[in-house]
Amino acid sequence: MLDPDELYWQFKERLNAVAGECYRIRTAQEAERFLAGLLQEKEVKDLVLVESPLTKAGNMIAEFESVGIRVYSESLREKAPVVGAGVTELNWAIAELGTMVQIGTDVNQRLASSLPPIHVALIQTSRLLPTLTETLKTLHSLPQIPGFVGLITGPSRTADIERVLTIGVHGPEQFVAIFVDEEAGEED
Amino acid sequence: MANSEFKDKIGQALGNSTLRGALGRFGEFYLTARAKVYEGYDFEILRDKVAETKAYAASHLDEMLDQFEQAATARGAKVFRANTGEDAKRYIAELALQNGVKGIVKSKSMASEEIHLNEDLIAQGINVQETDLGEWILQLCGQTPSHMVMPALHMTKEQVADVFTDHLGRLNDPDIAQLVKTARNELRAKFLEADMGISGANAAVAETGTLMLITNEGNARLTSTLPRIHVFLVGIEKLVPRFEDLEYILQTLPRSATAQAITSYVTMVTGPTPVYLPDGTIQDKEMHIVLMDNGRRAMYADEKFKKTFQCIRCASCLNVCPAYQLVGGHVYGHIYTGGIGTILTAFLNAEKFAENPQNLCLQCGKCAEVCPGKLDIPDMLLELRTRFATRKGLPMVQKFALDIVSNRSVFHALLRVAAKAQKPLTKGAPVIRHLPLFLSGLTEKRSLPAIAEVAFRETFKKLPQELPQGLEKPQGTIALYAGCLLDFVYPKIGEGVVKALNDKGYRVVFPEGQSCCGAPATYMGDVKNAKKSAMLNIEALSAETVDYVVSACPTCTHALKDSYKAMLSGDADWEVRAEVLSSKVIDFSKLLQELGGFELGGDGQGLNVTYHDSCHLKRKMGVYKEPRAHLNAIKGLNLIEMKESDRCCGFAGSYSIKFPEISAPILERKLQHIEDSQADVVAVDCPGCLLQIAGGLDQKGSKVKVMHTAEILLNYHSSK
Ligand code: SF4
Secondary structure (H helix, E strand, O other): OOOHHHHHHHHHHHHHHOOOEEEEEOOHHHHHHHHHHHHHHOOOOEEEEOOOHHHHHOOHHHHHHHOOOEEEOOOHHHHOOOOOEEEEEOOEEEOOOOEEEEEOOOHHHHHHHHOOOEEEEEEEHHHEEOOHHHHHHHHHOOOOOOOEEEEEOOOOEEOOOOOOOEEOOOOOOEEEEEEEOOOOOOOO | OOOHHHHHHHHHHHHOHHHHHHHHHHHHHHHHHHHHHOOOOOHHHHHHHHHHHHHHHHHOHHHHHHHHHHHHHHOOOEEEEEOOHHHHHHHHHHHHHHOOOOEEEEOOOHHHHHOOHHHHHHHOOOEEEEOOHHHHHHHHHOOOOOOOOOOOOOOOHHHHHHHHHHHHOOOOOOOHHHHHHHHHHHHHHHHHHOOEEEEOOOEEEOOOOEEEEEEOOOHHHHHOOOOOEEEEEEEHHHEEOOHHHHHHHHHHHHHHHHOOOOOOEEEEEOOOOEEEOOOOOEEEOEEEEEEEOOOHHHHHHOHHHHHHHHOOOOOHHHHOOHHHHHHOOHHHOOOOOHHHHHHHHHHHOOHHHHOOHHHHOOOOOHHHHHOOOOOOHHHHHHHHHHHHHHHHOOOHHHHHHHHHHOOHHHHHHHHHHHHHHOHHHHOOOOEEOOOOHHHOOOOOOOOEEOOOOOOHHHHHHHOOOOOOOOOOOOOEEEEEEOOHHHHHOOHHHHHHHHHHHHHOOEEEEOOOOOOOOOHHHHHHOOHHHHHHHHHHHHHHHOHHHOOEEEEOOHHHHHHHHHHHHHHHOOOHHHHHHHHHHHHHEEEHHHHHHHOOOOOOEOOOOOEEEEEOOOHHHHHHHOOOHHHHHHHHOEOOEEEEOOOOOOOOOOOOOOHHHHOHHHHHHHHHHHHHHHHHHOOOEEEEOOHHHHHHHHHHHHHHOOOOEEEEHHHHHHHHHOOO
């Protein structure tokens, strides 16, 4: 059995290397509180959020609103382009590459993760997979390959002008991964 | 031969200092960064997998296409097979028309540029927007890409700022972060308005109907999230059989393309997913997949070019190409650039567009070494060259020269005359400023050597051939194949070879009838003369009677070992003999190693030596450790590695004559690395490299000497 701590550290190192932020937190409630603080620090005033087991485990929406951040979990087509952040729960994380795997068949999952300048990706620590090989196998063992699978590794980037690396083109400028150890019930 | 219009383009590119600066910096960064990002991965295994997977798909193409169509259709996508670019354009244009499409966002797709899709759609009054930053910049200023992965590599931030200023009607500062932000805002609006998205795909999985897109900017994610119609324009070479095969593409493409372990985004789409319609409702989008042939099948059906299916468009072959690094992508004249681009252009656009750029290949083989698809690009380019030459014939001067070189008695007589005639010019010095003969007039950056007064074939007769003490009779017999340069310009190398092999207990013979190996003809595409040389030498060397055939020129060795066999395969009279010769031919350094290596010699006096790898020796024969081992066996000799030791010196046979303007800066870079190493001597294993590097150093007035490894060994025998 692979040690989750080791996988996590490998993941974090890789993600940090490509300018992604990475945190690991014990419970869903602590995660909410931590995140509320982090978003305040980043001066986020409003965000879009796609409800999922991890956002429901405590009450993430209430927590954010309590610190004055407006949360939209509906009409995302209008809101996602104008808010300061998007919060979604993702499905797997690949330690080998510092990559997160998103099943994005739900259009809101895609909008909230690709339009706002900050994407906060929540995930259960138990969802760490060691390798890309393992990940493709896992995807293929689902009843069918999901309509949309996104692999996300850090923020959006370009080097198209003079080969100078610049963060944040069409996608998020900041990517924050939050690993939660406590199991929040099955994701559907 | 390159025409004058093409030569002008090269001149312009070489004179563009922005371009050269950007390309040069990138070239240097790339190799190190690439090596680093493959650490912990076995590139050879990975590329075997890529090649295997793609080769399988190529040889089961119809099956793959059917399977893909079935799987994608079952998931709700509409699949259209386009035989030609015109078919593809018509399909997409009609689709846009029927659906009242006003705005299209495009994610980078080379296939769409290949067929000039934008023009057609714009003519219909549709607003078509490239969204990849580099592509967008080029679209705004009406330019074509200069690199397959980094399309606007040739532009400075100032130029980009000017383009934005013109387009947006407000001043843009040449600040890269700011420019990127501007692009984000401008294009975001287009994304939100677009009714249709068009993208390519980096891979298509036959088994599941999945399309995979690899991007960094995130435009492919938006393209597959926002518009209500998504069209994938996919070349049929993108097919892989199984879902798990995506791994090989994913592990190699980002690493080879941009030296990233993985790009920011990888998007896998299998059938339509829901989108918001303008009225706010959510519904499955329309998804269309256009599988495009447009000349591809003909390319894969051609035995010599079928491996192009294995190309994953990573552009690493461009990044390591010494010629591309100097001239950039625009001289190639079309969308696809570099060596692989020349081949693709020949089949997917028109053959005539490849006629000039194919000449740019130095045949150094560096691209083949890094290609994740295991394509032998130089070999394919040579095939193109040969086809052009066969069909159209070679220009008079070249033809004349090759006819002479391939005619042993005439050539050798001429060389004898030249050896005498040059005397007044050389005043007895070993290096002259002007070579008589047909190589004249191109010595600007390089002095050329004199023709030896006594050819090696004469010297050879007087060599003592002493065997080691106590050895009654020789261990065996080795035929020495000299090659033109060794025979007529550098006879000392031959002496070194004979001495080293005598020391190993072998007798060396020099088959008299041998002549030019035919490489000059081969590399100019002249099959007739190349074959003539092949037969002449097979006959002369009669390999059947000796234990080895040795050569100290890797280009000759490659000709004798590989080219003859390929050239004469299917020819009942010669096939077997070519095979025998091939099995006996071996490079000098390698043979010496096989026979036990150079035994400790040297006077313990310090000598700093750096080693230059010849392209053919390292990459055609995999020999690079052996000569270093010989040198290291010399007491007192200090071997220093120079930077980029296996980078081409720019000689490449007739290349330095065809493109002196490209060959010279390549040589210049080599000379710089040599001088930086602070060595006293550069060791080489190829007389061609010796000629090139010695000429360059002489012209520069450098004190560094160039010697063939065999010559260095010879110097140390006596002091053993
Ligand atoms: S030929 Fe090889 S190196 Fe060149 S783009 Fe294709 S896969 Fe990459």
